Amino acid sequence: MITKSSVQINKEWDIVGARQMGRELAKDLGFGTVDQARIATAISELARNIYLYAEKGKIAYETVEDMNKKGLKIIASDQGPGINDLSKVMEDGFSTSGGLGAGLPGVKRLMDYFDVVSEPGKGTTITTIKWVR
Amino acid sequence: MPETLRRIVIENSDVISKNWLDDITEKRKSDYTSTISDSLYHTTNQEFINVIFSSINRQGDTGEMDDFAERLINLGWPLSYITDGLQTFRRVTIDFILSQSEQVDTEEFSRILSIVENWVEPIINQLVNQYSGSWEHTVSLQRMALQELSAPLIPVMDNITVMPLIGTIDTERAKLIMENLLEGVMKHNSEVVLIDITGVPVVDTMVAHHIIQAAEAVRLIGATCILVGIRPEIAQTIVNLGIDLSKFPTKSSLKKGFNTALKLTNREIVDLGNSKEEDITKIIDSIK
Numbered sequence: 090m091i092t093k094s095s096v097q098i099n100k101e102w103d104i105v106g107a108r109q110m111g112r113e114l115a116k117d118l119g120f121g122t123v124d125q126a127r128i129a130t131a132i133s134e135l136a137r138n139i140y141l142y143a144e145k146g147k148i149a150y151e152t153v154e155d156m157n158k159k160g161l162k163i164i165a166s167d168q169g170p171g172i173n174d175l176s177k178v179m180e181d182g183f184s185t186s187g188g189l190g191a192g193l194p195g196v197k198r199l200m201d202y203f204d205v206v207s208e209p210g211k212g213t214t215i216t217t218i219k220w221v222r
Numbered sequence: 223m224p225e226t227l228r229r230i231v232i233e234n235s236d237v238i239s240k241n242w243l244d245d246i247t248e249k250r251k252s253d254y255t256s257t258i259s260d261s262l263y264h265t266t267n268q269e270f271i272n273v274i275f276s277s278i279n280r281q282g283d284t285g286e287m288d289d290f291a292e293r294l295i296n297l298g299w300p301l302s303y304i305t306d307g308l309q310t311f312r313r314v315t316i317d318f319i320l321s322q323s324e325q326v327d328t329e330e331f332s333r334i335l336s337i338v339e340n341w342v343e344p345i346i347n348q349l350v351n352q353y354s355g356s357w358e359h360t361v362s363l364q365r366m367a368l369q370e371l372s373a374p375l376i377p378v379m380d381n382i383t384v385m386p387l388i389g390t391i392d393t394e395r396a397k398l399i400m401e402n403l404l405e406g407v408m409k410h411n412s413e414v415v416l417i418d419i420t421g422v423p424v425v426d427t428m429v430a431h432h433i434i435q436a437a438e439a440v441r442l443i444g445a446t447c448i449l450v451g452i453r454p455e456i457a458q459t460i461v462n463l464g465i466d467l468s469k470f471p472t473k474s475s476l477k478k479g480f481n482t483a484l485k486l487t488n489r490e491i492v493d494l495g496n497s498k499e500e501d502i503t504k505i506i507d508s509i510k
Binding site: 101102104105108122123125126127129130133134137181188189190191192194195198199 | 390392393423424425426427428430431434454455456458459462463464465
């Protein structure tokens with residue numbers, strides 16, 4: 090069973106729509122309240138990054154199944170400016186926008202799998218998975 | 223030519239109305255108006271077609287149209303009812319005119335099309351404008367209402383103020399929170415401000431950042447900020463995100479935060495009921 094859906098991020102309120110959708114899907118998959126909050130927060134971070142840096146992009150959701158576990162895969166993609174120094178943005182406290190700089194490293198800690206592919210000038214795609222425990 | 227066509231259409235309004243009503247009723251099966259009672263649906267259809275004809279008849283005088291649209295908006299009918307209705311009307315009318323003429327070359331055909339188009343288009347424009355106008359009005363009213371709700375500050379007692387936050391915090395709201403907080407602290411001369419985030423569904427780095435900044439600003443003007451209403455799952459996500467909230471006190475509930483606030487202002491709550499009972503037992507004891 091693979092369900093796919095996605096939410097476009099064009100304005101600030103789309104972030105709310107994206108994380109509500111993620112929360113619903115997480116609830117349906119059987120995540121507990123703490124993991125639902127983690128997923129919603131991670132989506133919020135990813136969507137906000139899109140809104141802040143790339144202005145436009147989308148958050149896609151997929152349910153994934155492994156041998157003996159189920160999970161929710163979240164793919165945030167944009168055609169924005171891309172990330173110049175990937176190791177730098179994964180450091181705690183690094184921010185180009187005056188924020189806390191906890192966004193991407195935070196998402197990595199909130200989720201079970203985290204992968205970022207970025208090409209300066211072309212865009213960024215971040216893939217994360219949370220498994221149901 | 224337009225006048226002749228107009229006359230033909232007006233004279234045969236009965237037939238066109240009938241065709242239109244049949245078409246519309248046929249369409250209804252597959253759509254949105256299923257919750258509307260049959261009789262209301264039929265009277266509204268009747269009224270709609272009358273309004274269309276009188277608009278064509280009077281060549282663009284639209285007072286009746288205004289009233290009709292306003293009533294539909296108030297009843298909450300979907301806009302698609304109107305656009306569907308007018309599109310059907312256009313098709314039915316063109317069909318009728320074509321069936322009346324013996325032979326039609328392409329030039330004639332396109333002329334008929336553009337004439338009917340000229341009748342229907344102003345009606346569609348006007349109705350759509352009226353609908354979207356009323357939506358914009360509603361949206362702006364709701365935005366104002368939301369803004370009034372967005373960052374209330376409640377002076378609970380001398381020197382202690384509470385700001386309950388409910389719902390999503392976006393950049394605009396974060397600004398309002400900061401402004402209201404500082405203004406309120408000055409106005410009520412507060413020593414302690416409790417920010418209650420029980421109703422905030424997600425605390426991400428942006429929300430945390432704004433709360434930290436607000437707390438820091440409150441500290442600068444000489445008051446203390448206590449963050450209350452941190453639910454267990456929020457606490458865990460804050461830890462995962464690696465956000466440092468250690469610069470100001472935090473509590474799980476408003477009640478605990480309020481007790482801390484009382485301690486900070488050198489006060490405590492005394493239960494009068496118990497002490498009275500004790501007094502009475504003392505009196506009774508002394509009588510014995």
